Amino acid sequence: MRRADRLFMIVQALRRGRVLTAKALATELEVSDRTIYRDIADLQGAGVPIDGEAGVGYVLRPGFDLPPLMFTIDEVSALAAGVRMIMAFGGAAMSDAARGALDKIEAVLPADRAKAADGLRLFVPPFLIDPPHRVLIDRINRAVERNEVLELSYADEERARTNRFVRPLALVFWGKAWTLIGWCELRQAFRMFRVDRIVRLGETGRIERPIPEQSLAEYYRLLEEDECAPLSPEMAREARKSRLGRHP
Secondary structure, eight states, X not given: OOHHHHXXXXXXXXXTOSOBOHHHHHHHHTSOHHHHHHHHHHHHHTTOOEEEETTTEEEEOTTOOOOOOOOXXXXXXXXXXXHHHHHHHSOHHHHHHHXXXXXXXXXTSOHHHHHHHHTOOOOOOTTSSOHHHHHHXXXXXXXXXXXXXXXXXXXXXXXXXXXXXXXXXXXXXXSSOEEEEEEETTTTEXXXXXXXXXXXXXXXXXXXXXXXXXXXXXXXXXXXXXXXXXXXXXHHHXXXXXGGGOOO
């Protein structure tokens, strides 16, 4: 857990109005008592009105609140819609993180905006992706973040299987399927792999920072020059149209 998240959660716990010991907070946040002592001292030093001391407990003085976030109603609705879509189509950890992020935002929203998030009448069925597929998405996402080479047993459209080592570069959701963009060591080229065609995935523990010729930026460049085809002509058209959501 990031330290900023932990500090936020300590304040949220103390906002319940009860005296909480360092041990209770440490148990809830799965850290040591010493970590809680340091965090409380830092919060007090930053001006958060926390009363109490080690061995006795801590309480937040009445009247303290986090400043409201000035999102518009439309912005709050967009955030809530995005969370619901991630919860329907994303990995399990991805879904939990999105829900947790929205909970934190709602906790410091003015009442009318928090109500807008809760009352959003946009629904996405939560059963569109089965649990094993969600776990696979999370595993691939972690590998992308760590630049960890993956070992894939992959089935193509004709169900022919190949075993490959892939340097993962990005996960892309096309509305129908998640795909992994990566550098395929077998083909010595960029390839896209539909996640729902991955028969088996192995985590090698091998960390490989992409070299420029095998980077995501190079993939985009080749894609724009029609020298690097995605999974299908339809996806190629969509990728060129959207640049795969690329940011500078």
